[in-house]
Amino acid sequence: MSEARRRLLGGLAPASFLARHWQKEALRVAAALPGFTGPLDLPRLKRLAARDDVESRLVVRERSAWTLRHGPLRAADFRGLPATGWSLLVQGVNRHEPACDALLRHFAFVPYARLDDVMVSYAVAGGGVGPHVDNYDVFLLQGFGRRRWRYGRQDDAKFRPGLPLRILRRFAPSHDRVFGPGDMLYLPPEWGHDGVALEPCTTYSIGFRAATAQELAIAFLDFMRDEVDLAGRYADPGLRPTTKPARIPDAMVRRVAAMLRALRWDDALVRRFLGRMLSEPKPIVVFDPPRAPLAPAEFRRRVAQRGLALDARTLMLYDDAAIHVNGEPVERAAGDAALLRLADQRALPARDCRRLGPAALRLLHRWYADGYLAPAD
Ligand code: SIN
Ligand code: CO
Numbered sequence: 001m002s003e004a005r006r007r008l009l010g011g012l013a014p015a016s017f018l019a020r021h022w023q024k025e026a027l028r029v030a031a032a033l034p035g036f037t038g039p040l041d042l043p044r045l046k047r048l049a050a051r052d053d054v055e056s057r058l059v060v061r062e063r064s065a066w067t068l069r070h071g072p073l074r075a076a077d078f079r080g081l082p083a084t085g086w087s088l089l090v091q092g093v094n095r096h097e098p099a100c101d102a103l104l105r106h107f108a109f110v111p112y113a114r115l116d117d118v119m120v121s122y123a124v125a126g127g128g129v130g131p132h133v134d135n136y137d138v139f140l141l142q143g144f145g146r147r148r149w150r151y152g153r154q155d156d157a158k159f160r161p162g163l164p165l166r167i168l169r170r171f172a173p174s175h176d177r178v179f180g181p182g183d184m185l186y187l188p189p190e191w192g193h194d195g196v197a198l199e200p201c202t203t204y205s206i207g208f209r210a211a212t213a214q215e216l217a218i219a220f221l222d223f224m225r226d227e228v229d230l231a232g233r234y235a236d237p238g239l240r241p242t243t244k245p246a247r248i249p250d251a252m253v254r255r256v257a258a259m260l261r262a263l264r265w266d267d268a269l270v271r272r273f274l275g276r277m278l279s280e281p282k283p284i285v286v287f288d289p290p291r292a293p294l295a296p297a298e299f300r301r302r303v304a305q306r307g308l309a310l311d312a313r314t315l316m317l318y319d320d321a322a323i324h325v326n327g328e329p330v331e332r333a334a335g336d337a338a339l340l341r342l343a344d345q346r347a348l349p350a351r352d353c354r355r356l357g358p359a360a361l362r363l364l365h366r367w368y369a370d371g372y373l374a375p376a377d
Contacts, residue, residue, distance in 0.1 A: 005106075008032050008184075014109035022110075023137060023188050026151060028177060032184035033106070038120070038143025038202045039099035045122050045202075048090050048097075049073040053286045055091035059129050059165065066130065068164035087123035087197070094118040094312060095285065100204070101312040105346075107139065107206055113278045113317055116209040123147070123197035131171035131194035133157050137208040139186050140193075142179040145201025149185055150176045154192030168192055223273045230262050268321065275324035279315040287313060287326075287371035294375075296365045302375040304354045308364065309347040314372045316343040326372055333359060347376065 009017040010029035021027045040048075049056035049071045056071030058078075062085060069077055073088070094100040100118045107115070116136060120143070121129075128147075133154050140149070152174030159166045171192050178198065179185060187193055189210060195203060211219075234255065242249070281287075294302060310316055315326055318340055322329040335357055342348045356364070367373050 007034070008106055017186075018109075021186055021188070026175070026188065026191060027186040028175070028179075029184045029186070031182050033141065033182045036141065036143065036182040038141075038181075038204060039097060040093065040120055040122075040143070040202060042088070042122050042200075044097075045088055045090050045120060046073070046075075046078065048093065049088060051096075053284055054096065055284060057089045059087045059089065059127070061085040061126070061128070061130070066163050066165050066167070084124055084126040087121050087127035087129060089119060089121045089129070091119045092117040092282070092284070093120050096312070098312060101346075103141070103204065104206065108344075110208060112315075113274070114208045114210070116207040119205040119207065121203050121205070122200070123203075124200050125197055128194060128196040130165055130167040131173075131192055132159075132166050132168055133190050133192055134187075134207070135189050135212075136210055137186070137188055139184055139206040140179075140195065141184045141204040141206065142181055143202030143204055144181055146178055146180050146198040147195045147201050147203055148176070148178050148198055149193060149195045151185070151187060151191055151193040154190060157190065219277050220270075220273055223276060224263070224265070227269065227272075228263065230259065232259065234259070271319050271321060272329060275317055275319060275322055275329055276327055279317050279324035280327035281313060281315060285313050287311065289369060289371035290374070293369045296361070299365050299368060299375070300356075300361055303348075303350070303356075303364070305350055306376040307348055307350040307353055308342075308368075308373055309376050310342065310373045311371060314367075316346075316372075318343050325367060326370075330363060336360060339363070342373075350376075 006013065008029070010027055010032070012020070012027075017027070048054050049058075050073060052072045054071065056073055058069040058071075058073055060067045060069075060081065062082060071090075094104055094117055100120070103118060104115065114137075131150070150171075150173035152172065154168065154171070156168070156170045158169045160169050171194060173192060173194065177185075179195075185193075234252075236252070236255070293299075315324075317324045318332070320332070322331055323336065323339055323343065324330075338348060338352050338356055339360055341352065364373065368375075
């Protein structure tokens with residue numbers, strides 16, 4: 001294992017980090033990425049926050065009063081801000097900034113199926129979002145400037161009422177440390193944390209999703225709506241006369257319950273559901289298909305010379321049966337190893353592109369025309 005990978009996790013190999021810390025215990029890593037100050041500055045973050053395909057928030061704290069403004073944020077939103085105590089948060093920067101997308105590769109020892117996105121916060125001195133808990137695992141990587149993090153296990157997850165942000169009613173942190181450029185804090189879900197900027201600074205939050213059982217169930221039922229294909233129709237050849245015509249017959253309840261018991265699912269269906277759900281882009285995501293796409297033959301020549309790369313917005317996952325690209329399944333076929341490599345590495349070198357078969361090339365050309373990938377520069 002490389003020295004850089006070991007340093008990222010404070011000297012731990014990924015297996016030890018996962019066994020000791022993941023979902024269990026916080027980890028502070030000094031100089032996780034030595035020399036890292038982050039690729040984004042305030043002007044760039046403001047430009048991203050102005051876009052309507054980017055989620056952003058502006059949080060201002062004046063003593064105990066908090067205000068929250070949601071993006072898109074224009075220049076006027078930043079006028080008249082106090083000198084201290086505010087923070088701009090921009091979600092999903094990995095979809096727009098190749099350097100932030102590249103950051104994610106450091107964490108590829110965790111399945112992409114768990115990955116959410118990278119959020120960047122910029123804060124002036126005193127800025128932050130207050131003590132809170134998140135329900136996902138997160139790596140908080142410090143860009144330029146310093147931030148004081150107080151954090152610890154949180155027994156009481158109740159929030160203060162009447163605020164626009166979820167701020168913990170009681171917060172008793174067990175750790176209190178200052179983080180400088182390149183330092184990183186891993187926090188398991190539900191740990192209380194409060195990061196306050198000591199000076200203008202940025203923090204990169206690499207978040208990992210974990211759905212609740214209820215969210216999974218609702219999404220699964222939605223998926224099932226298109227999948228379900230039950231035979232038969234309600235029938236009551238033995239119907240008897242009633243004197244209470246408004247009453248729903250017990251026999252009807254029993255028969256319908258029996259019909260519904262035919263709703264079944266197995267691991268194969270759950271696999272398809274997960275592939276669809278996990279590779280579905282967020283509603284805010286919009287792709288930019290090429291205006292004048294290369295014809296298939298030209299595309300083949302180009303990728304054979306330069307290789308290709310997934311667009312940073314593309315979600316590509318696979319399982320034993322299918323490859324899922326942005327919510328669309330494609331059945332696995334013999335000889336699709338290069339497509340799996342593309343999913344894992346998010347790019348395919350020219351050498352591999354030269355060996356692609358016609359079926360894989362047709363697929364790749366379709367995804368290219370949809371803006372899901374492009375020949376490398
Ligand atoms: C921040 O960067 O200010 C907040 C990140 C977090 O607490 O999750
Ligand atoms: Co948080």
